[in-house]
Amino acid sequence: MTTPTSNGGAVRVRFCPSPTGSPHVGFARAALYNWAFARHHGGTFVFRVEDTDKERSTEESYDGMLGAMRWLGLDWDEGPEVGGPHAPYRQSERTELYADVLEKLAASSYTYDCFCTTDEVTARRKAAGSKVQGYDGFCRDLSAEQRSAFEAEGRSSVVRFRMPDGAVTWHDLVRGEVTFETEFVPDFALCRANGDPLYTLVNPVDDALMQITHVLRGEDLLSSTPRQIPLHQALVDLGFSQQVPQFGHLPLVMGEGNKKLSKRDPQAHLFMYRDAGFLPEGVLNYLALLGWAIAADRDVFTLEEMVEKFDISDVNPNPARFDLKKAEAINADHMRMLSVDELTHRVLPHLKEAGVVGDPVHDADAQLLELAMPLVAERMNKLTEAAPMLGFLFADEESFERQELVDDAGRDVVRAARDALAAIEHWSTAEIEAVLRQTLVDELGLKPRLAFGPVRIAVSGRKISPPLFESMELLGRDRSLARLDGALVEEPA
RNA sequence: GCCCCGUUCGUCUAGUGGCCCAGGACGCUGGCCUCUCACGCCGGAAGCACGGGUUCGAAUCCCGUACGGGGUACCA
Numbered sequence: 001m002t003t004p005t006s007n008g009g010a011v012r013v014r015f016c017p018s019p020t021g022s023p024h025v026g027f028a029r030a031a032l033y034n035w036a037f038a039r040h041h042g043g044t045f046v047f048r049v050e051d052t053d054k055e056r057s058t059e060e061s062y063d064g065m066l067g068a069m070r071w072l073g074l075d076w077d078e079g080p081e082v083g084g085p086h087a088p089y090r091q092s093e094r095t096e097l098y099a100d101v102l103e104k105l106a107a108s109s110y111t112y113d114c115f116c117t118t119d120e121v122t123a124r125r126k127a128a129g130s131k132v133q134g135y136d137g138f139c140r141d142l143s144a145e146q147r148s149a150f151e152a153e154g155r156s157s158v159v160r161f162r163m164p165d166g167a168v169t170w171h172d173l174v175r176g177e178v179t180f181e182t183e184f185v186p187d188f189a190l191c192r193a194n195g196d197p198l199y200t201l202v203n204p205v206d207d208a209l210m211q212i213t214h215v216l217r218g219e220d221l222l223s224s225t226p227r228q229i230p231l232h233q234a235l236v237d238l239g240f241s242q243q244v245p246q247f248g249h250l251p252l253v254m255g256e257g258n259k260k261l262s263k264r265d266p267q268a269h270l271f272m273y274r275d276a277g278f279l280p281e282g283v284l285n286y287l288a289l290l291g292w293a294i295a296a297d298r299d300v301f302t303l304e305e306m307v308e309k310f311d312i313s314d315v316n317p318n319p320a321r322f323d324l325k326k327a328e329a330i331n332a333d334h335m336r337m338l339s340v341d342e343l344t345h346r347v348l349p350h351l352k353e354a355g356v357v358g359d360p361v362h363d364a365d366a367q368l369l370e371l372a373m374p375l376v377a378e379r380m381n382k383l384t385e386a387a388p389m390l391g392f393l394f395a396d397e398e399s400f401e402r403q404e405l406v407d408d409a410g411r412d413v414v415r416a417a418r419d420a421l422a423a424i425e426h427w428s429t430a431e432i433e434a435v436l437r438q439t440l441v442d443e444l445g446l447k448p449r450l451a452f453g454p455v456r457i458a459v460s461g462r463k464i465s466p467p468l469f470e471s472m473e474l475l476g477r478d479r480s481l482a483r484l485d486g487a488l489v490e491e492p493a
Numbered sequence: 494g495c496c497c498c499g500u501u502c503g504u505c506u507a508g509u510g511g512c513c514c515a516g517g518a519c520g521c522u523g524g525c526c527u528c529u530c531a532c533g534c535c536g537g538a539a540g541c542a543c544g545g546g547u548u549c550g551a552a553u554c555c556c557g558u559a560c561g562g563g564g565u566a567c568c569a
């Protein structure tokens with residue numbers, strides 16, 4: 001069990017993407033785990049935007065992040081648009097806060113000014129034959145004379161955090177005990193020479209200021225943790241916070257070729273799944289499976305069930321490959337969990353998009369859709385599949401086109417079907433089936449498959465369609481007969 | 494290179510010393526159902542990286558090797 005807050009207080013977690021590019025599946029998975037953890041513990045879910053990199057952050061991306069969260073249905077208690085006691089929640093609007101922290105850190109010698117260039121550092125490392133990369137602490141204890149000499153040269157400086165000696169150890173919520181010797185963790189820069197704060201400062205500072213108790217993030221940030229823990233301890237010492245948060249590092253989501261799924265990979269983009277007709281609950285369920293299992297023999301569940309069962313200590317530490325086939329299968333299960341009404345509601349935008357129905361929808365089409373959906377509900381794996389499946393029911397005779405044509409042998413079948421159908425008294429599924437079976441199967445002696453195949457093509461235009469007799473009932477006598485006639489007129493390819 | 498993390502069927506996982514000659518799911522595959530396609534149902538092939546320990550007993554604990562991944566910025 002994990003309820004552990006070191007201060008015995010309420011759980012506060014955060015999700016803090018940087019608005020660069022479009023949201024990807026790793027983003028969604030990290031958001032989901034944080035959200036589920038917060039909800040499971042009845043805690044607070046904070047949404048923060050890390051837009052300190054002015055070069056790469058865009059407003060478009062910011063909108064995408066919020067849109068993604070909303071589409072997924074992961075609601076936040078504090079953050080953009082909802083506010084909260086620690087507002088603002090965009091780092092670009094918090095610069096004074098960071099300046100204040102920086103000042104106090106410097107006053108207590110937790111930091112120092114560094115005048116070195118990157119080239120100088122690497123040259124020194126090389127000359128010393130050091131295996132360790134990164135800053136060597138050259139400016140740690142500059143005298144006043146040395147400082148003024150550098151300044152006289154016109155050098156600019158960055159602020160560096162003074163890493164303590166020894167080792168940093170923490171109990172990772174996912175991995176257990178992790179230790180880094182600080183000799184391998186160089187003093188790091190907290191802000192640029194121009195004073196702009198960096199992630200290295202801003203991320204822990206906001207976690208401290210926002211009283212975050214648990215930091216759940218990707219494994220790619222594991223090696224920044226030994227830097228953040230001493231910084232957090234300094235912030236506690238200076239009274240900015242009461243505790244160092246607990247950390248848990250989630251397995252990365254890998255793409256093809258076993259590399260971390262990058263924004264370059266089309267499979268990585270969350271909205272691709274939305275546009276392809278995935279359900280948010282399907283995507284979420286699949287993503288949850290990448291590193292976590294609700295039970296030994298189950299992998300389809302609702303968000304509510306996940307909230308009830310989610311335990312961060314059950315998360316599997318190894319990286320997981322994203323498998324589209326399984327994602328589709330899980331999504332398909334969620335499609336079938338929806339009521340027909342709900343499914344209809346979700347399918348509608350895709351039908352409009354495909355031009356199957358108008359926007360707004362005519363009453364007649366809405367009624368037809370209500371009758372047609374039960375026929376295809378359990379046949380769909382994605383919302384976008386509705387349009388090709390149902391299109392023939394909504395198409396008028398002018399715009400209707402067959403994807404397949406009836407062959408010569410089939411034409412006789414269609415002709416026989418047409419004549420028999422024309423004599424039906426009550427146009428209903430049962431009657432249609434009875435008549436067709438009698439004339440085609442009993443009288444002509446055809447196998448059902450061969451008997452109904454040509455009729456199916458004539459009516460729906462496809463070899464594969466929703467159930468034939470029901471479809472014909474919905475289409476009505478006149479249009480059904482017109483379709484049969486139409487198929488006889490068309491020239492076989 | 495160095496540091497850190499990881500390693501159960503093709504893939505995602507269950508498994509925390511005996512219940513495991515390893516369970517589920519996707520995919521693959523044989524069959525049933527059937528007006529097509531799906532759904533559903535029944536069956537099959539497929540895995541504890543390797544080597545040493547510890548133990549009466551190891552997929553499970555320890556060490557090493559190999560392999561994979563992440564990091565190594567005045568990005569996040």
